[in-house]
Amino acid sequence: MSAARLVWLPPLAISAVLVLYPLALVLATPLAAPGGFAVLGSSLFLGALVRTVWIALCSTAGCLVLGFTLAVLIGFVPFRGAALAARLVDSIIALPTFLVALAFTFVYGAAGLLNGTLLALSEAGPHALPPVDFLYSQWGVVLAEVTVYTPFVLRPLLAAFAQLEPAQIEIAGSLGARPWRIVRRIVLPAALPALLAGGSLCLLLTVNEFGIVFFIGAKGVITLPLLVYDKAIQEFDYPAACAIAGVNLALSLALFATYRALLRIGTRGSGGRG
Amino acid sequence: MPALLARAVPWLFVAAFLAFVAAFMLAPMVTVLVQAVWGDHGPTLAYVRQLGEYRYATAFANSLILSAAAAAVGVVGGGLLAYALLRPGAPGWLRSAMTSFSAVAANFAGVPLAFAFISTLGTLGLLTAQLKRLGIDIYGLGFSLYSLGGLTLTYAYFQVPLMLIIITPALRGLRAEWRDAAENLGATVWQYWWRVGLPVLWPSLLAAFVLLFGNAFSAYATPYALTAGNIQLVPTEISNVLSGNVMESPQLGAALAAGMIVVMTAVLLVYWLAARKAARWRR
Numbered sequence: 161m162s163a164a165r166l167v168w169l170p171p172l173a174i175s176a177v178l179v180l181y182p183l184a185l186v187l188a189t190p191l192a193a194p195g196g197f198a199v200l201g202s203s204l205f206l207g208a209l210v211r212t213v214w215i216a217l218c219s220t221a222g223c224l225v226l227g228f229t230l231a232v233l234i235g236f237v238p239f240r241g242a243a244l245a246a247r248l249v250d251s252i253i254a255l256p257t258f259l260v261a262l263a264f265t266f267v268y269g270a271a272g273l274l275n276g277t278l279l280a281l282s283e284a285g286p287h288a289l290p291p292v293d294f295l296y297s298q299w300g301v302v303l304a305e306v307t308v309y310t311p312f313v314l315r316p317l318l319a320a321f322a323q324l325e326p327a328q329i330e331i332a333g334s335l336g337a338r339p340w341r342i343v344r345r346i347v348l349p350a351a352l353p354a355l356l357a358g359g360s361l362c363l364l365l366t367v368n369e370f371g372i373v374f375f376i377g378a379k380g381v382i383t384l385p386l387l388v389y390d391k392a393i394q395e396f397d398y399p400a401a402c403a404i405a406g407v408n409l410a411l412s413l414a415l416f417a418t419y420r421a422l423l424r425i426g427t428r429g430s431g432g433r434g
Numbered sequence: 435m436p437a438l439l440a441r442a443v444p445w446l447f448v449a450a451f452l453a454f455v456a457a458f459m460l461a462p463m464v465t466v467l468v469q470a471v472w473g474d475h476g477p478t479l480a481y482v483r484q485l486g487e488y489r490y491a492t493a494f495a496n497s498l499i500l501s502a503a504a505a506a507v508g509v510v511g512g513g514l515l516a517y518a519l520l521r522p523g524a525p526g527w528l529r530s531a532m533t534s535f536s537a538v539a540a541n542f543a544g545v546p547l548a549f550a551f552i553s554t555l556g557t558l559g560l561l562t563a564q565l566k567r568l569g570i571d572i573y574g575l576g577f578s579l580y581s582l583g584g585l586t587l588t589y590a591y592f593q594v595p596l597m598l599i600i601i602t603p604a605l606r607g608l609r610a611e612w613r614d615a616a617e618n619l620g621a622t623v624w625q626y627w628w629r630v631g632l633p634v635l636w637p638s639l640l641a642a643f644v645l646l647f648g649n650a651f652s653a654y655a656t657p658y659a660l661t662a663g664n665i666q667l668v669p670t671e672i673s674n675v676l677s678g679n680v681m682e683s684p685q686l687g688a689a690l691a692a693g694m695i696v697v698m699t700a701v702l703l704v705y706w707l708a709a710r711k712a713a714r715w716r717r
Contacts, residue, residue: 177561182550182553256698258669259466262672262676263462266684267465364541374654389655393545393659416538
């Protein structure tokens with residue numbers, strides 16, 4: 161090994177300690193405590209695990225569908241305000257996730273704008289209008305997550321569409337291909353790597369999402385990050401919190417590994433590199 | 435008729451899209467802004483004025499300093515790390531391991547991260563104790579994990595990997611031929627970076643900084659678990675106001691949230707202006 165390479169060693173060693181030690185500590189804490197992993201057998205944990213995966217899958221699916229539709233509209237259907245709408249969707253990325261959840265409760269919450277208006281209308285009019293309460297369920301969480309994370313799909317998709325030759329679509333159109341066929345045969349294949357990249361990022365983010373779930377505060381909607389918070393802050397049960405955090409980490413890693421494998425398969429056909 | 439229908443379908447999608455954007459992106463944000471200036475008896479600036487109180491002004495100042503510092507540390511640290519990993523000589527396994535690790539570490543925040551850092555660098559932490567044995571008393575030297583500096587260090591744990599992830603594609607876009615061409619023309623390494631590398635990367639670096647700034651600005655669980663609210667930050671203050679720890683109104687929460695929106699809009703505006711200038715400059 162040359163001297164130039166040895167220069168890298170000390171900073172690498174220090175960062176390894178600073179980076180790996182905290183992680184190892186979280187994984188080792190439940191090992192050291194008697195019954196540290198007991199929480200992993202509880203129905204509370206198992207319920208949270210299933211719910212976390214379910215919410216993440218639903219949110220990611222929602223982001224993919226919405227993101228793809230939006231990208232096709234913005235990319236291929238010129239309409240006034242498209243640029244403004246894209247910029248608005250884009251700026252959602254910059255906002256704190258919990259702020260979006262908070263804003264949702266201001267509009268759609270029990271004491272929010274919509275229900276306040278419905279109540280006032282009920283009192284004034286002859287018919288009682290039922291309150292809208294979709295927010296305090298896992299679907300409320302999914303909706304908020306779709307709103308927050310769709311830009312993560314939209315951005316790479318728009319970049320991918322910008323590379324697409326417009327002539328290709330025009331020719332297909334002039335040869336009589338219908339819009340749906342063009343989307344399926346030309347647009348979708350071009351979008352696949354971006355969809356995979358955006359989708360996997362959404363999965364990682366939604367599996368670890370805390371702010372949205374916490375601030376919507378739906379009763380009974382407890383995900384793994386929320387359970388970690390409850391165990392550590394409310395019950396001071398660090399071994400249990402660390403055991404759950406360990407599972408959450410493993411889940412993230414497994415999702416990422418699946419994504420890399422999918423990407424390798426997806427790009428093999430086009431000769432690209434993963 | 436079918437032709438008319440075919441032409442109408444895209445517009446139906448456009449309408450649905452605009453309705454969704456209006457209902458779930460625009461309306462909530464506008465409501466927050468309106469709530470901030472709307473009291474029980476009509477419009478009022480009382481809540482906005484309350485943001486000038488020492489407690490909330492401090493929270494905004496702390497949040498701004500912390501987010502800027504954590505974003506800077508992330509951009510520099512993650513950028514250099516990504517550059518080192520993408521150099522031709524770097525081993526492939528290390529690159530692959532670091533990418534996977536970053537994907538996980540970028541999401542390793544909140545309570546577990548705070549707990550791990552308290553156990554590592556807290557007053558009784560392992561690293562603190564080891565350094566003390568070597569004669570370096572970091573707390574005696576003025577370091578504290580429960581300060582803005584300590585928070586910045588903790589945030590670096592998820593900011594640096596996040597930067598590594600988002601800047602890698604841009605760094606891959608730097609063509610080796612540009613560098614060869616610059617070298618053939620007699621440019622030094624610094625000249626290459628100053629004249630070619632950085633101008634090409636500038637928009638990506640700016641975008642990354644904005645993303646990292648927003649990420650740090652909105653972090654809630656990590657600072658709460660680490661400092662138990664002893665350091666005022668905007669997200670923890672909003673949570674305090676709304677969860678009833680402080681006897682205040684939801685309008686104050688909305689005013690604080692509106693303040694966050696204003697800060698992020700300002701950051702985005704600066705970013706857009708700079709990106710536009712960079713685009714013109716490159717042309």
